[in-house]
Amino acid sequence: MSTGFLTFVFNAHLPFVRHPKFEEFLEENWLFDALSDTYLPLLRVFSKLKEDEIPFRITFSISPTLAAMLGDKLLQNRYILHLEKLNDLAEKEVKRTEGDVLFRELAGMYKNRLQQNYVDFTEKYKKNVLRGFRDLQKSGNIELITCPATHPYLPLFSQYPESIEAQVQTAVMSHGRVFGSDSPGIWVPECGYFPGLERYFKINNLRYFFVAAHAVLFAENKPRFGVFAPIQCPNGVHAFGRDHVSSNAVWSPEEGYPGDYVYREFYRDIGFDLPIDYIGPYIHNGELRTQTGFKYYAITGKTGDKRPYNIAEAMNKVEEHAENFLYNRLKQINKLGELMDRPPIIVCPFDAELFGHWWYEGPMWLDLLFRKLNNVKDTIILATPADYLEHYPENQVSIPSFSSWGNKGYSEVWLNGSNDWIYRHIHKAIERMVELAKRFPDAKGLKERALNQAAREVLLSQASDWPFIIRTGTTIPYAVQRMKEHIHNFTAIYDNLCRNTVNTEWLTRIERKNNILPDIDYRLFSRQSSV
Numbered sequence: 003m004s005t006g007f008l009t010f011v012f013n014a015h016l017p018f019v020r021h022p023k024f025e026e027f028l029e030e031n032w033l034f035d036a037l038s039d040t041y042l043p044l045l046r047v048f049s050k051l052k053e054d055e056i057p058f059r060i061t062f063s064i065s066p067t068l069a070a071m072l073g074d075k076l077l078q079n080r081y082i083l084h085l086e087k088l089n090d091l092a093e094k095e096v097k098r099t100e101g102d103v104l105f106r107e108l109a110g111m112y113k114n115r116l117q118q119n120y121v122d123f124t125e126k127y128k129k130n131v132l133r134g135f136r137d138l139q140k141s142g143n144i145e146l147i148t149c150p151a152t153h154p155y156l157p158l159f160s161q162y163p164e165s166i167e168a169q170v171q172t173a174v175m176s177h178g179r180v181f182g183s184d185s186p187g188i189w190v191p192e193c194g195y196f197p198g199l200e201r202y203f204k205i206n207n208l209r210y211f212f213v214a215a216h217a218v219l220f221a222e223n224k225p226r227f228g229v230f231a232p233i234q235c236p237n238g239v240h241a242f243g244r245d246h247v248s249s250n251a252v253w254s255p256e257e258g259y260p261g262d263y264v265y266r267e268f269y270r271d272i273g274f275d276l277p278i279d280y281i282g283p284y285i286h287n288g289e290l291r292t293q294t295g296f297k298y299y300a301i302t303g304k305t306g307d308k309r310p311y312n313i314a315e316a317m318n319k320v321e322e323h324a325e326n327f328l329y330n331r332l333k334q335i336n337k338l339g340e341l342m343d344r345p346p347i348i349v350c351p352f353d354a355e356l357f358g359h360w361w362y363e364g365p366m367w368l369d370l371l372f373r374k375l376n377n378v379k380d381t382i383i384l385a386t387p388a389d390y391l392e393h394y395p396e397n398q399v400s401i402p403s404f405s406s407w408g409n410k411g412y413s414e415v416w417l418n419g420s421n422d423w424i425y426r427h428i429h430k431a432i433e434r435m436v437e438l439a440k441r442f443p444d445a446k447g448l449k450e451r452a453l454n455q456a457a458r459e460v461l462l463s464q465a466s467d468w469p470f471i472i473r474t475g476t477t478i479p480y481a482v483q484r485m486k487e488h489i490h491n492f493t494a495i496y497d498n499l500c501r502n503t504v505n506t507e508w509l510t511r512i513e514r515k516n517n518i519l520p521d522i523d524y525r526l527f528s529r530q531s532s533v
Contacts, residue, residue, distance in 0.1 A: 004339020007385040008331060008375070009242070011212060011351035013189050014041070015065035015153050017467035017484075018518050022076055028286045029480055031293075033071050034084045037131065038295065039359035041072075042119050045127075045134040047369045052143055058372045059384045061145045062135065062354070063189035065153050066176040067465070069132060070518040073180065078129040085120045088295065091284045092116050095272075095296055104310040105298050111313065112296055136181055145386035148177035149189040151519055154464035155416040157196040157404065158425060162432045164439070168526040169461060170202045175521035186388045187211060191466050192416065193244065193351075193407040197222075200235040210240040210387045212351050216411055217402035218243030226398055230338055230346035232387070234397040241402045242387050245348045247334070251327055252361075253352060259323040260361035263301045264315045268360060270299045270308055297362075320363050324370040331382060345383075347390050421469035424485055428463050431492050432527075435460045438499060439527035452504045453524035455513055456495040462516060463488035491516075 016036060021027035051058055064072075071077050092113035099105040127133045138144040150156065150169035159165050170188070177185045187210040188203055195213045203211060210232065218229050218241065225233055229243030255261050273285050273294040282288040299308035300316075331348060338346040357364030375382055408415040417425070435457060445453055463485055471481035491512055498504055 004336045004345070005381055005383065006331075006335035006338065006345045007347040007383050007390055009061060009347055009349045009385055009387060009390070011061045011063070011189070011349065012044075012354040012357075013063045013065075013149070013351065014068055014354035015063070015149065015191075016068050016071065017465050018067040018070060018152070018462060018516070020071065020074065020077060020515065020517075022515060026080070026286070028290070028292070029477065030077065030080060031084070031286075033077060034081050035293070035295070036355055036359060037072075037081055037123070038085070038088075038116070038119050039362075040355050040357055040365075041131050042122050043115075043358045043365040044354070044368075045131060045138075046118070046122065047365045048138055048143060049134070051369065051372055052138070052141060056373055056376050057379065057384070058143055058375075059145070059386055059389065060143070061147060061187070061386045063147045063149050064132075064135065064180075065149045065189075066151045066173050066180075066519060067153060069176065069180045072132050073130055074517070075129075082120075082124065082129070085116060085123070087284060089113075089116050089120065091294060091296070094280075107313065108298050108311060109296070132180060139181065139183065145186065145388055146177070146181050146183065147187045147189060148173045148185040149191055151176065151522075152461045152465045153191045153467065154461075155192050155194045155406070155413070155466040155469070156190065156199060157194045157406070157413060158417060159429075159432070159464065160196045160198070162429065162436075163202075164436050164527045164529065165432045165460070165464070166199070166202050167205075167529055168457065168522075169464070170206050170208075171526055172461070172519055172522050174206045174208070176519060179521060189351075193217070193405065194413065194416070194466075195241075195402055195406070196404050197401050200237055200239040200241070203239050204237045208239065209391060210242060212349065213241050213243055213402050214405045214407045214411055215244050215246045217241065217405035220403040220405075221400040222403070223398065223400040225400065227342050227344075227346070230342065230348065231344065231394070232347070232390070232397050233400040233402065235401060236399055240387070240391060240397060242347070242349045243402075244351050244407070248327075248331060248348050248350050249352070251330070252350070252364075253356070259327075259367065260356070260364070261301065262319055262323070263303055264312065264319045265301055266297055266311050266316065266362040267299045267301045267308055268297065268362070270297055272296045272298070316363055317366070320367050320370060324367055324374055327371060328374050328378070328382075332378065335382060344394055347385070349387075415473055416466055416469045418473055420475075421472040424469060424472075427485075427489050428460075431460050431463060431489055434496050435492070435524070435527045438496065439524055442499070443525065443528065445524075448504050448506065448509075449499070450524070451513070452495050452499060452509055454522050455509060455516075456492050456499075457522050457524040457527060458516060458519055459488045459492040459495070459512075461519065461522070463492070 095109040099109040151172040193214040232240040300311045302308045468481040468485045
């Protein structure tokens with residue numbers, strides 16, 4: 003039996019959403035839902051594995067925007083209010099379903115989970131779940147890495163090296179401040195790569211990054227081992243390619259595990275099903291129907307007539323899918339072992355929010371899988387890219403090809419007829435930011451504050467979330483508003499500085515609202531010569 007490495011990579015990211023002017027803001031629920039459905043449940047799984055002395059090693063990327071929100075006191079307190087409101091709904095649901103043999107167990111399950119989330123958040127993590135990730139890093143279970151500061155789709159900024167350098171260096175500094183450690187690698191947003199991107203990683207002491215499978219398969223030199231070994235860029239930085247087969251087993255909506263008919267249906271929620279006079283206090287403004295997290299139906303199939311969700315059936319399926327994943331990886335590693343001169347590495351990168359939020363049973367599947375992997379630990383070694391590079395520091399030298407993940411694999415999601423208009427505005431803002439950085443090479447005091455905020459607004463406008471949302475058609479008005487807001491804020495500062503003035507009151511207001519990336523230095527926009 004051959005031996006191989008298995009690498010799980012979780013990309014935890016949300017766009018920066020913080021609106022202190024409003025008592026509650028709908029899009030802040032993106033963070034609250036991710037906390038309730040993904041981050042807290044995953045931390046419980048990881049902590050229990052550690053407590054039970056089940057060895058595991060994973061890679062976890064936490065974007066600077068997400069880290070900023072998780073550490074923000076305003077949002078922390080708002081999440082507590084959010085939990086308290088849902089706990090009240092849970093009490094009502096337990097009473098409402100009391101005589102319903104199908105739903106009362108589910109109502110109780112949701113009540114228990116909400117209560118556990120409340121205890122974990124307020125008592126165990128003291129309102130900051132970053133503590134949990136830091137602890138798992140210290141224990142050696144998680145390798146924490148960063149991603150560019152505001153999660154931009156980098157290939158569309160390849161002509162602006164100053165901007166990419168600002169994104170990467172600011173992220174590295176932010177990671178060190180938040181986690182007290184250097185980031186050994188970096189998650190490339192949307193796996194968006196263009197030749198030469200690795201130069202920015204090298205000068206920031208990042209040893210590795212991740213790319214889509216075809217970035218490796220169509221690399222400058224044909225890869226000897228496909229995606230089952232990293233390729234080494236000429237400057238020494240390594241690119242790890244996503245294994246399509248193992249990732250699709252979890253990721254694919256058609257053939258992946260999450261689409262199984264016995265699993266919980268995400269879209270059917272009491273926020274849309276129950277009368278407005280009952281559900282009103284728990285949805286936005288008492289009238290805009292939204293997700294509450296109380297979902298009582300299984301996927302069932304492509305039908306509106308959904309079957310009630312059965313917990314026992316779902317748990318049996320989780321067991322089956324964990325066994326299936328393990329069986330297929332053992333077969334894969336054994337076959338690859340006959341063809342390679344070193345153990346293969348199977349890289350499985352996912353958006354973290356898939357586990358628990360989109361796929362309710364995902365954290366339970368991970369728990370079972372890691373326990374089963376412990377029984378074959380001499381054959382499948384859970385490892386991080388840094389672990390692999392300790393054993394095999396020298397690899398085939400090549401340059402990955404231009405690529406992304408997402409539809410068709412070549413940028414289409416982030417550049418198409420629905421969203422292409424945004425880039426001329428962002429590119430112009432970058433050009434003007436470079437102009438400001440060169441015009442004021444050593445500003446101090448109020449002017450330096452204004453320049454740093456200008457740089458902050460430019461980076462925020464580049465988030466890949468806004469073109470993605472515009473393309474997928476979910477909350478288009480909000481995405482458009484946010485992109486325009488950041489361009490407007492930048493332009494206001496630019497115009498003021500051109501007149502050699504600063505509107506102190508206005509500047510203070512937007513600094514307090516967009517209080518992200520305290521490490522930012524506007525001078526990065528004049529340092530393109532370093533790459």
